[in-house]
Amino acid sequence: MSPTKSFSVITLFILTRALSISANLFNIPTLLVPPSDTRPTTILSIGPDLARSKKYVHLTGASYCFNISTWDCIFCKISKNYGFEFVSEFRNKSANTYGFIAVNNYEKEIIVTIRGTLNMNNVLQDSDWVMVDPNDGRTVVKIGDGETIGVNRGFVRAVGSLFPQLVTQLNVAMRNHHNYASQSRPCASLHHSLHVKRTDQSSPRFSCPEILRLFRIRGPRVGNRVYADYWNSQNMPITRVSNKADFAAYLPPSIHGYVHFGSEVWINSKEEEIICSKEVYEDPTCTNSMPVLLHNLADHLIYWDMEYLACAGQHMETTLGQFVTDL
Ligand SMILES: *[C@@H]1O[C@H](CO)[C@@H](O)[C@H](O)[C@H]1NC(C)=O
Ligand SMILES: *[C@@H]1O[C@H](CO)[C@@H](O)[C@H](O)[C@H]1NC(C)=O
Numbered sequence: 050m051s052p053t054k055s056f057s058v059i060t061l062f063i064l065t066r067a068l069s070i071s072a073n074l075f076n077i078p079t080l081l082v083p084p085s086d087t088r089p090t091t092i093l094s095i096g097p098d099l100a101r102s103k104k105y106v107h108l109t110g111a112s113y114c115f116n117i118s119t120w121d122c123i124f125c126k127i128s129k130n131y132g133f134e135f136v137s138e139f140r141n142k143s144a145n146t147y148g149f150i151a152v153n154n155y156e157k158e159i160i161v162t163i164r165g166t167l168n169m170n171n172v173l174q175d176s177d178w179v180m181v182d183p184n185d186g187r188t189v190v191k192i193g194d195g196e197t198i199g200v201n202r203g204f205v206r207a208v209g210s211l212f213p214q215l216v217t218q219l220n221v222a223m224r225n226h227h228n229y230a231s232q233s234r235p236c237a238s239l240h241h242s243l244h245v246k247r248t249d250q251s252s253p254r255f256s257c258p259e260i261l262r263l264f265r266i267r268g269p270r271v272g273n274r275v276y277a278d279y280w281n282s283q284n285m286p287i288t289r290v291s292n293k294a295d296f297a298a299y300l301p302p303s304i305h306g307y308v309h310f311g312s313e314v315w316i317n318s319k320e321e322e323i324i325c326s327k328e329v330y331e332d333p334t335c336t337n338s339m340p341v342l343l344h345n346l347a348d349h350l351i352y353w354d355m356e357y358l359a360c361a362g363q364h365m366e367t368t369l370g371q372f373v374t375d376l
Contacts, residue, residue, distance in 0.1 A: 081341065081342075082337070082340065082341070083303075083344070084304055085303050085330075085333065085337040086274070086303050086308040087329050087331055087332075087333045088329065089328055090277075090278070090281060090328070091327070091328065093281060093282050093284065094282070094283050094285060094286065094287040094310075094311055094312060095284070095287075095312075096312035097288035097289070097311075097312040097314045098286045098288045099322055099324075101262065101264065101288070102266060102290050103353060104128075105160070105264050106290070106352055107124045107128045108124070108128055108160060109162060109164075109267075109357075110127075110356075110357055111149075112147060112148070112165075113164065113357050113358065113361060115360060117138060117149055118135055118137075120135040123360065124355070131153070132154065132155045133152070134151060134152055134153075136151055136152055136218075137218045137221070137222065139218055140211075141210040141211055141214075144206070144210030144211075146164070146208075146210045146211050147211075148162055148163035148164060149162055150218055150219060152222065157226075158261075159219070159223065159226060161215065161219060163208070163211065165267065165297075177202055177203045178301040178307075179202045180202065180272065180305075180307075181199065181200065181205055182197065182198060182200075184198075186202075186205045186209060190273065192273075192306035194306075195275070198272065198276050199272055199273040199276060200273075201270075201271055201301060204271055261285060262286045264287075264288045264289075264290070265287075265290070265311065266290045266352060267290065267291060267292065267297055267349055267352060268291075268297065268298075269297045269300045269301060270303070270307035270309050271307070271310070272307065272308075272310075273307065274330070277308045277309065277310035278310075279310075280311055281311070286312075287310065287311030287312055288311060288312055289311040289313045290314045290316070291335075291336045292315075292316045292349070292351070293317065294336075294339035294343040294344045294345055295344075295348040295349040296346060296348070299344055308330045308331065309331050310330075312325070312327055313325035313335050313336065315332075315335035315336050
């Protein structure tokens with residue numbers, strides 16, 4: 050391992066922490082209680098779906114392995130035991146983004162898994178807290194704008210870099226599994242750590258997938274309240290899982306107008322799974338109960354029995370190759 054390469058990994062860590070800490074310095078009391086949006090709302094979306102989360106978590110883990118298409122990585126094998134088979138993968142080398150499609154033939158479901166942050170490029174994208182209108186990806190949305198939908202610009206770009214391939218490959222997967230039921234629905238934004246289950250009977254071709262169940266495991270905040278309200282009003286299961294004081298759950302900071310959506314499950318320090326309130330945007334007794342000074346990277350890297358860097362640890366050179374990107 051050359052000094053340059055290990056430096057990059059350390060930078061990755063410091064960069065992420067520094068940003069979260071400096072953002073929090075705006076408000077000294079937040080050193081104790083993380084700032085979050087605890088205003089009342091009604092989260093109509095069904096969930097959380099804990100049982101499925103515990104299966105799908107291994108698919109999210111597989112996305113951090115290598116040569117996934119051979120479907121014999123450690124988490125690929127666990128997924129295989131649950132009945133998941135690899136179908137196809139999509140990547141954008143310049144954007145350093147990756148995702149894959151799997152099917153479960155017992156459940157008759159098609160699942161799209163999009164990898165979260167792994168490398169420097171992704172981190173830099175994720176560190177850009179600017180919100181834009183997801184419809185054009187450009188118009189900047191101001192903090193506190195109560196009307197306009199706003200989504201993190203980095204997420205819009207990351208998903209946009211994969212979207213054409215994703216739609217093409219999902220189309221193929223659906224054609225090859227045409228007996229898996231489905232309906233059409235407007236194209237909502239697909240994003241970070243998103244899983245799509247599609248079932249279709251009607252349309253032989255589609256431009257955008259219908260999302261039947263959405264799982265966000267260890268995900269950051271994505272957009273503003275208008276965006277959260279959209280998902281919270283959907284009549285579909287939306288599950289958000291966060292572990293202990295995983296720093297990612299507190300980013301982008303709520304003082305920048307970001308808020309979580311969906312139904313939260315919080316794994317607390319006793320490994321108990323807490324089903325959180327659906328009457329506030331973010332439950333102050335769940336992830337947000339952890340003092341800011343405890344927010345950490347370690348809780349981001351292990352969810353239940355899933356060690357996200359297990360593959361990376363075995364293949365350090367390959368991993369470092371992904372961390373080191375031209376800036
Ligand atoms: C992935 O597959 C390629 C080609 O078969 C091989 O050279 C490489 O070592 C594999 N990488 C890992 C991390 O298994
Ligand atoms: C990859 O992403 C870039 C933007 O980051 C985009 O311009 C390009 O078209 C994408 N490539 C493919 C094949 O989708």
